[in-house]
Amino acid sequence: MAARLDVPRIRKDFPILARTVRDDRPLVYLDSAATSQKPTAVLDAERAFYETSNAAVHRGAHQLAEEATDAYEDARSAIAGFVGARSEDIVFTKNATEGLNLAAYAFSNGTDKSRQGHSIDPRFVVGPGDSIVVTEMEHHANLIPWQELCAKTGAELRWIGVDDDGRLRREDFGLIDATTKAVSVVHQSNILGTLNPVEEIMAQARSVGAVGIVDACQSIPHMSVDVVDLGADLVAWSGHKMLGPTGIGLLWGRTEILEAMPPFLTGGSMIETVFMESSTFAPPPQKFEAGVPMVAQAVGLGAAVRYLEDVGMASIADHEHELTGYALAQLSQLPGVRIIGPTDNVDRGSAISFVVDGLHPHDVGQVLDDRGVAVRVGHHCAWPTCRRFAVPATTRLSTYLYNDTTDIDAAVEGIVAAQEFFGVA
Amino acid sequence: MAARLDVPRIRKDFPILARTVRDDRPLVYLDSAATSQKPTAVLDAERAFYETSNAAVHRGAHQLAEEATDAYEDARSAIAGFVGARSEDIVFTKNATEGLNLAAYAFSNGTDKSRQGHSIDPRFVVGPGDSIVVTEMEHHANLIPWQELCAKTGAELRWIGVDDDGRLRREDFGLIDATTKAVSVVHQSNILGTLNPVEEIMAQARSVGAVGIVDACQSIPHMSVDVVDLGADLVAWSGHKMLGPTGIGLLWGRTEILEAMPPFLTGGSMIETVFMESSTFAPPPQKFEAGVPMVAQAVGLGAAVRYLEDVGMASIADHEHELTGYALAQLSQLPGVRIIGPTDNVDRGSAISFVVDGLHPHDVGQVLDDRGVAVRVGHHCAWPTCRRFAVPATTRLSTYLYNDTTDIDAAVEGIVAAQEFFGVA
Amino acid sequence: MSSNVESLYQEIILDHYKHPRGSGALAGASGESHQVNPTCGDEVTVGVDLDESGHVHVGYEGQGCSISQASASVMSELVEGATLADMAKAERAFVELMHSKGNAEPDEEVLGDGVAFVGVAKYPARIKCALLPWMALQDARLKAGIEIDKAEG
């Protein structure tokens, strides 16, 4: 058992948590699955960068440019270390969505170029008769890019279904077959909280020669993840959900895959030589980082990773596991409340979705907001998952290292108050 | 004549300009064409956002989410106002490179989808026999995306040449003809400093029914630009070159074009309805802003735009015009120094490239750096332009509102010192 | 409950939510529109028709939060059987009310129970909910070729 978190001390590092909302209610922030709050260490690191070393990276020969490049690359190393990767295999993106699109565009670009006679790794050439496999619990960011790929190439989109408990239907794993070119699966669902057996799915992808992709947006911020161990070819996640600034995300790739993939965004800094007629490209990760990058944001994210490491990912995971158990127990006791997603505290993260009989999630969220409790309501960018459970939307609580049981209590009291107010108690 | 700038007062707003480099030399920053420095007002705005209102935008129903959404959309309005546009026509990107790629991908995505039988605006369908026109002075960001489009579709890439004075060859404007689907041109060259007659070129694009695109990275930060008046369909530029944070850029589009274009990055926040099989998309600008956006960076850029407006763009343009005249005069007097680009101070911006007989630009830059003068050396992401002038690279000075003639003097002294040191004086 | 949330959920709104007036599809509608709020998935379908005597008829079906459902009910009450001119007035007044940031003094003559929505205008995320049925009405009547401007001339 890792060391227990000192939540009151941690909260002091997050200035926003001291503010009040609505009629002077203390803020209870239970929306970290959407985006996390930022500790002072992250804000200080960004500011210090701008005030001392700001310059374009990888381009200038002056001292500021050297310092900026070092700061940027040091951040890359820190992040690589955090997920057990080599620096060279970490690509900075603007968010996780860009990383997942980068993956999907490798196939459409590869297909287009191959059609025009360019030599392309056949793994990235798709067409009618080929299939792409996702799940029914994907965030839109890991669904629509693949729908678009299929719309552009004639490949077929397949998905692994979700059972009533919010778990993937293992009997659907067989959808991954010889026709499959890509398998892209969420590690931990942002709506159901389910932690999926991605190692198993990635092994199956490998066995049929498909490229395996994991959306780790909701896992990497909350538990210790070794990206290499997942057995995937590519792993995408966001910086802003792990205490980092907005405007930065990450894509990890196996060296060999990053080398084989065609580039995505093209322009400055990703080239080797350029003629008017044609160009050649730098090795990864530069190949995928066109233009002036998110330098200050990378520096901020580097500080975030150091902060998380200081607190300890094992401690954070234990803390959130306990909180999740507490929240599940409290919510189960409320009459009229139904959890959408796993109700047992096994292989699940801290995002808990629920519906209240007779109440629309928007109205639940509104009453909570009025009491200072910030939760998210809606389809959580996983609309098909809502349809699967025949609910138009859900209310979702999600925690992080700065939450404790008093936050859960505040939410539970708010739900009861909403039931009373709307007369459905 | 607009009010003169009070440069010493302005410099106080930029903390980094007070630092020293190398052996305690005061920093002389002449690399703003790569990226600009940031005033305290911008850093404060970003920090205040994180400390009080940070939340995911356009999604939550709680107070922080409302505040964050307001801050994000207020920034969009401020930026729109700055360039004479409607808010709805401004898309946030991570940098200018993303905006230019977004434009180029509209054509490859459109072509792919149309091939699969989807209904696509014919302006975005290209193939063999069609042409794309750029110039020989493009930044790689406005060249390689179009090379890639041609490689994917079989269209032909054409370019307007550059004459010995660093001006576009007007006789090449005729390359824009009935086969042309897109014309993408830099407003002001980042390597030569040339200000191009984009209105004329865009009019020609319009006359043949081609989509007209302008790369305004080097113009919008330095002069008052009304994007609508350029007569283009799309205009891309960066935030980090106009006092804003890293990690943010802009794309303006005519309403009708943004509506007609297929989406680029897909995922959360850019949708209307989503089913497993297929999705429909939100109207612009949301259609082009998938995922959690660069919220704090947008807020910072909003503050940058307000800062620039307070100083006054006309005053900034006048100031830089004067400085450019001074620098051109000083450099012309140096024996062995040859300016690459227009030597007359007409229709040109403040970026000045030059080569020194017998000295490699890297060595010039090194000696300048040693004296605290930060300039850029290399091909400035415009390698074909270097080839056009038969130079492997150049040294480039570029100014902004915080520079004055003493900065130019420091650079000139450095060049002379380099000539002496290497014995080529 | 704070006064804020009570001003949002006025009794009239809750009453319309629990006892929706005039709900159900309109048989033989000459224009129909389905609108969704992409943020939360609220949906409403509005059908509209103009009879020979120049009166408007509406029907609606949908699912969503109290605000969007109550708004549909109020809309139906205001528009069903109204003249074109009265519908136009109500539509304009409601849209204006929603953009008032909560500082308007709505006219009960024109908006009837719609005046109760004044508190909604303080909550940006809920304005969309309240406007959803009205957007559907607007779209449906355009499809039916019913133009307001002519009606008022």
Add this chain to the structure above:
Amino acid sequence: MSSNVESLYQEIILDHYKHPRGSGALAGASGESHQVNPTCGDEVTVGVDLDESGHVHVGYEGQGCSISQASASVMSELVEGATLADMAKAERAFVELMHSKGNAEPDEEVLGDGVAFVGVAKYPARIKCALLPWMALQDARLKAGIEIDKAEG
């Protein structure tokens, strides 16, 4: 000029830059490699060959800054006519020197005039310049099937 820049541009480096040793393409090279520094456009082509007696021969052509050109000249001086083992030693020592951040005490026995590059290692942007010809050599000898590891065994 500050002592920094003087330690970067030591006399020996400037001398090699102005009077390059052994420049020119190698006729009949069994491996050749063209390398560019994408940041600044410096270019160098190195050709390599191994004669029957086990000695290495190199030629080079290129354009670029003083550091990359002087480095090519020094490389040629060290490698031309050397045994495989000596070339391997020089290559390793030079690469190591460049990663030393300027704190190494290079061995003149192995590196000859190459020791003058110690100051370059303090300037990240120039390390690439100094390594460019060595990268080309490495690539060229791999293409020629000349492997260092065997040489040393």
